[in-house]
Amino acid sequence: MAKRQIQLLFLFDYIVYYLRSHEFFLLLYGMEDIFQKIENVFAKHKLIGNKDFSEDEYAFMVDYVSELTDPFDKDSYKLIFTTLVEIAKRWKDADIVEESDENLGFWNFIFKTLTGKEEFNQKLYSAFINVISEMDALNNIPIVKTGKKYYATLMMHSFTPKNSIFSFFELCYNVFKKDLDFGFTNDDEWICEKVASEMRTVLGGGYHEDKKVSIGSSAYSIKIGLRSFALDNNLSEDFIEFIKDTFYQINKLFNREKISEENRLRRYIVEWWENKKQTEKAFNDQNQKKRISTVSKRNIGAKYIRNNDKVFLCIPSIRLDDSNNIMRLSVYVNGKLSYSEEMRTKRGELVIATKSIELELNELLKYSNEINLKVEIQENGIIIFDSEKGKTTSLYREFILFEDEKEVESQFNIPTNYFVYSKNIDGLKNTPQDLTTYGTNIYNIYPTVGESLTGKTRQVFFVDKAKVAKSSNTVCLVGNLHDIEWVLDEFHCFVYKDSVKLIVPENSNLKALELKIDNKPYKLDALDYVQLENNAYMFELLKLGLLKPNEPTEISLYSYEKEERVLTEMLIVLPTLQIKFSKSIFYGNSERKITVCNDEINDDFSWNNQDKEIKCPLKDGILLIKIPYLKWQIGKNGWNNEPINRKLWYKDFIQNGDLLEIDNPLENEVIKVFYEIENHIVEIPINQSGKFEIGRVIYANQGKKDITVYCTNETTKYNLFTISTKEHFIENPLRYHNGTVIWDVENTFVGDKDNDFFIIAKANGKDKKSIRKKVGSTNAVFGNFDEDVYEIIVKIKDKNIFSKEEIYDVIYENILLIGKGKRLITYLKEYNIGLKTIIPFLEQKGFSPVGGININSRVSINYISGIEIYLSNIDKKNKKKYEEHIQKKYNKKCRKRR
Numbered sequence: 001m002a003k004r005q006i007q008l009l010f011l012f013d014y015i016v017y018y019l020r021s022h023e024f025f026l027l028l029y030g031m032e033d034i035f036q037k038i039e040n041v042f043a044k045h046k047l048i049g050n051k052d053f054s055e056d057e058y059a060f061m062v063d064y065v066s067e068l069t070d071p072f073d074k075d076s077y078k079l080i081f082t083t084l085v086e087i088a089k090r091w092k093d094a095d096i097v098e099e100s101d102e103n104l105g106f107w108n109f110i111f112k113t114l115t116g117k118e119e120f121n122q123k124l125y126s127a128f129i130n131v132i133s134e135m136d137a138l139n140n141i142p143i144v145k146t147g148k149k150y151y152a153t154l155m156m157h158s159f160t161p162k163n164s165i166f167s168f169f170e171l172c173y174n175v176f177k178k179d180l181d182f183g184f185t186n187d188d189e190w191i192c193e194k195v196a197s198e199m200r201t202v203l204g205g206g207y208h209e210d211k212k213v214s215i216g217s218s219a220y221s222i223k224i225g226l227r228s229f230a231l232d233n234n235l236s237e238d239f240i241e242f243i244k245d246t247f248y249q250i251n252k253l254f255n256r257e258k259i260s261e262e263n264r265l266r267r268y269i270v271e272w273w274e275n276k277k278q279t280e281k282a283f284n285d286q287n288q289k290k291r292i293s294t295v296s297k298r299n300i301g302a303k304y305i306r307n308n309d310k311v312f313l314c315i316p317s318i319r320l321d322d323s324n325n326i327m328r329l330s331v332y333v334n335g336k337l338s339y340s341e342e343m344r345t346k347r348g349e350l351v352i353a354t355k356s357i358e359l360e361l362n363e364l365l366k367y368s369n370e371i372n373l374k375v376e377i378q379e380n381g382i383i384i385f386d387s388e389k390g391k392t393t394s395l396y397r398e399f400i401l402f403e404d405e406k407e408v409e410s411q412f413n414i415p416t417n418y419f420v421y422s423k424n425i426d427g428l429k430n431t432p433q434d435l436t437t438y439g440t441n442i443y444n445i446y447p448t449v450g451e452s453l454t455g456k457t458r459q460v461f462f463v464d465k466a467k468v469a470k471s472s473n474t475v476c477l478v479g480n481l482h483d484i485e486w487v488l489d490e491f492h493c494f495v496y497k498d499s500v501k502l503i504v505p506e507n508s509n510l511k512a513l514e515l516k517i518d519n520k521p522y523k524l525d526a527l528d529y530v531q532l533e534n535n536a537y538m539f540e541l542l543k544l545g546l547l548k549p550n551e552p553t554e555i556s557l558y559s560y561e562k563e564e565r566v567l568t569e570m571l572i573v574l575p576t577l578q579i580k581f582s583k584s585i586f587y588g589n590s591e592r593k594i595t596v597c598n599d600e601i602n603d604d605f606s607w608n609n610q611d612k613e614i615k616c617p618l619k620d621g622i623l624l625i626k627i628p629y630l631k632w633q634i635g636k637n638g639w640n641n642e643p644i645n646r647k648l649w650y651k652d653f654i655q656n657g658d659l660l661e662i663d664n665p666l667e668n669e670v671i672k673v674f675y676e677i678e679n680h681i682v683e684i685p686i687n688q689s690g691k692f693e694i695g696r697v698i699y700a701n702q703g704k705k706d707i708t709v710y711c712t713n714e715t716t717k718y719n720l721f722t723i724s725t726k727e728h729f730i731e732n733p734l735r736y737h738n739g740t741v742i743w744d745v746e747n748t749f750v751g752d753k754d755n756d757f758f759i760i761a762k763a764n765g766k767d768k769k770s771i772r773k774k775v776g777s778t779n780a781v782f783g784n785f786d787e788d789v790y791e792i793i794v795k796i797k798d799k800n801i802f803s804k805e806e807i808y809d810v811i812y813e814n815i816l817l818i819g820k821g822k823r824l825i826t827y828l829k830e831y832n833i834g835l836k837t838i839i840p841f842l843e844q845k846g847f848s849p850v851g852g853i854n855i856n857s858r859v860s861i862n863y864i865s866g867i868e869i870y871l872s873n874i875d876k877k878n879k880k881k882y883e884e885h886i887q888k889k890y891n892k893k894c895r896k897r898r
Helices: 002-021 023-027 031-044 055-067 074-089 106-115 122-139 149-158 162-178 190-203 224-231 233-254 264-279 694-699 822-830 834-842 860-872 876-897
Strands: 213-215 218-220 303-307 310-315 327-333 336-342 345-347 352-354 357-360 373-379 382-386 400-403 418-421 435-439 442-445 452-454 459-462 476-488 491-504 513-517 520-523 537-540 553-559 564-573 578-581 594-597 602-605 613-618 621-626 631-634 660-663 672-677 680-683 707-712 717-724 734-737 740-743 757-763 770-775 780-782 788-797 808-818
Touching: 031 055, 031 074, 055 074, 055 106, 074 106, 074 122, 074 149, 106 122, 122 149, 149 224, 162 190, 162 218, 162 224, 162 233, 162 264, 190 213, 190 224, 190 233, 224 233, 233 264, 303 400, 303 418, 310 373, 476 564, 491 553, 594 613, 594 621, 602 613, 672 694, 734 808, 757 808, 770 780
Parallel strands: 491 564
Antiparallel strands: 213 218, 303 310, 310 357, 327 336, 327 373, 345 352, 373 382, 400 418, 418 442, 435 442, 452 459, 476 491, 476 621, 491 537, 513 520, 513 553, 553 564, 578 594, 594 602, 613 621, 631 660, 672 680, 672 707, 707 717, 734 740, 740 780, 757 770, 757 788, 788 808
């Protein structure tokens, strides 16, 4: 045993030396570098503790500040304040013990860290509070003005203690779950002010630090630092942004997206989520139907949504001011009441709202041959919404065009995969040739350029992305704003701004052409024109004064030679229109914002990633602005304008021979597609039709766990998806929760949906119990695991049809810690498995072992802490002496460097 202790202590010495005192690492940092880093932190952060310093930097800062003498030079104020914040981060980091006096021992901890003496230093205290008091005036850094203001200021800037921030994350998660139905988008940002207001109301009343506060239906441990952040009037906008960012990060984590741990709060939320995954099944069905965001009463609007082979009329959840209000929904078909019900309500964490309603369209229209619906919503007998009162809310359709799940209302669209709902598809005048039945009254179309979908009152054209500016054989109008329309009732107009130019090929007989503008005729040969380089004729209709701005206008050109119209177009000229997107193209979770300016409006709009276009009321009509998405699709499986973040099994997603198509709104950019396997990057060839041979590439790389596919425009990388051609587990399929072990194969296995597995769980305790069990591809609950440390082996059944007996091959090995507290630590000591099993996990940044014991996740110091837990149960006396020896060596090196 003595030899074992010596080996372990030697290993402990090595790790401490490497992580805390490594000469190469120490030489990288001098105080000048730290001063510059502090300046950068102050320039970028109001609450400076969101940026962490390394343990080596922290050691230098503490050592430097401890040598300063009072009165301090004002040039050192930022360093002193930052050092105090860093020390505060390390005080009661886990906040395990609740205390009646919230700052009991805090200043003594500060003084001990800086002077080595655990006693209150009045002189140093006065000097420090003077520094804190001056931070607002000197550096525009917020400080708390009332109560235990100096302590509160350091707690606020350090985001300490951790469990207070974790309580806040839990509050946001409960709102995310109960009020937002497991989704957060731009449309939900209103909830952030609601959360901030509720927290200010509750926290403003004052409470003891050892008491939890009730917000919504739950109680939370909100400590003085977070409380100060929430109540500071000068930080109200920052606090709302903090709430907003928290919701967006929770939404990403819930949908299994990776988030960058770029600052303290991001690391905290990842750690909180990892802990939550161990204690709660926090995930909903990932295949749930896409929700419609909850709306206020003034923003009610019913929508048509496609879900596979069915179409639904969807009424969104509506926020209510009073839960006693009675809401009633009525649906009329051809003017007759067809459906009526009182709308049920739900009480969320902070919001009362009606439940969303989805009504299948075929059921509503089973006795009707047309899509003529009206939705009416009453509140306490008063009509608050009538779909037929506004042009943008009307539900009358001759047919409904869908791209993916969303309805497309634009008249001009690029050729791609669409779905059409129609009660009389044969009654339409024109339909694309590639049309197949997809379900009852729903059809799949894939139009080509020049085809149209035409009824009696509506016509949808499928055209190139942009008109050809110069043409030698086609009459055309040029100058319109791309991907923008103006709609009024049945009028769909191209939008022009500065010029409207009519281009006529030179082989045309101008004398035989008659131009009509709103039925007013003009002989074309009598109008001024310019002859272009290709000898085409250009007529600048706007300069000629033939068009009235801000009014829809019909233009046609009739050829008496051909005895037909050679051009017909509806347009509107909006000379003051200004449209500015925040980016040239959009993909994934980038900021989505557009500014629209005209005579009567100057407003900003945002949108959801699922939206195809933006609607802006303008000149009694609606401006439809298509969003410039970078999109991709494989085969005809629908377009994606964001990456797929879950790992895909290739057989479920792609076929050998499938082609990848990229739709880039910036036509002049060259898009290249690559795949990456084990840091080896290969470009995917493009064929003559401009598509990428993705299927052949994937199926040529069998037996690979990760094939990452992305595209680039030479400046920006856009991740598309990660796919696997080798069956494997992405994490431990066994989870321990509340005394129960769960077989979580559905969320951890990548491979064929139908598989048989065999689990072997070997305990390391005295009895050496072993569990052997056959399981399938669906989740299951086990109840026969005792508290212990288990070596886990998962085998998968061989699929070879020629095998005469069942053969299982090992596919995954790991350990599972079941239990918590001293008893589990005793196992680690008694059976000599502590270092063998803990160290591999501690080497993974941010990892907390599965089970009840939660060793801290920061790599450096807490790597040591994990070993200290182990050593403390072997020989406390020798450990203490050895720690003192290591500390002396460490301090000596710091002094030598200084």
